Amino acid sequence: MTDGTPTSTTDAESHAEHPVDRDQLSHATRLILDAVGEDPERDGLVDTWERRVPAAYEELTEGYREAEKPTMRTFEAEGDDLVVKTGIPFYSLCEHHLLPFHGTAHVAYRPDGEVVGLSKLVRYVKWASRRLTIQEQLTRDVAEGLHEEVGADAVLVELSATHMCEAMRGVEAHTTTTSRASVGAFDDAERQRFRDAVAAEGRR
Template identity: 40%
Template sequence: MFNYEKVIEGAKLIIEGIGEDLNREGLIETPDRIARMYQEIFSGLDSDTDEILSKTFTIERDDLVIEKHINFYSMCEHHFLPFYGYAHIAYIPNGKVAGLSKLARTVEILSKKPQLQERLTDEIANAIEKHLNAKGVMVVVEGEHLCMNMRGVKKPGTKTVTTTFRGEFNYNTQLRQEVYTLIK
């Protein structure tokens, strides 16, 4: 569970630790602001995708469903700096589909915690596979990482693309190609 007081204490320690003055005007309320912000941007830790995806609708056909350009903001767990971009989800239904907003909500929950882009990609696919029992799932995530842009190798504009395939997408390269064309 989110511990508001502990985050405030931690933020104070960091501010002091970098040699700043905790009592100067601009910083005095910063620990409290950070705690409130962290509660929001790490809210995925206290949420569950099970509930979101448990409501499904029955369908007859098994045509490809794509939800593309789902915007996300996450925090790199190695540096606690943001990474953000788009997730694209494709799946082949197996008798049921999720409400379209539920896919976006799933991405939101899974991105709002200390995360890695590779794991985010994997967790989105797992959630869809598990709840929809889909015949195939393909997830493509494009992200820009501030820990790449503003520190270390400093390569602004670099995009990281991660993919994962489940079921039919594992062996059907034509199907993958169709998705790549449609999400462009």
């Protein structure tokens, strides 16, 4: 593409290689640059709309594509003790302003005979966050998704995030928002263990 006009393709192989429509993303980015008063053809911006932004959005929207979801292979559990993984970094896009929100996820689940590798929890959170959403929905999606993928008795998820739509515009406040979601029931001891693990992570 040289003039910013979107082109269509019926090439199935090309579509499989680039699951998003890079031509449309390129054209849309060019329109935004022009709309804010920039010259899309000036040095430094041509690669922005032609290549860089489409490639970035292809990566940042992996959560829409099942093929990108990590394989959650499970193993036989030796018990039903709570599994806790804290300090999982995540980056997502606010569906209201298309600006990032990012932070830390903490996950706990009670196995129902099977467990999954801890690195898979990290990869699942990363995959689930790569879409346009809001924090509350993402928290719920991770909890329900892990419940289904791992087959756990119960799942508890907490997300703490900073939102660029709040920090960069409007009130321009750099605050942290915390959201929680759970599937299944936890007893008081399990909830306390989770809170203690999250608190310990915060002291690191």
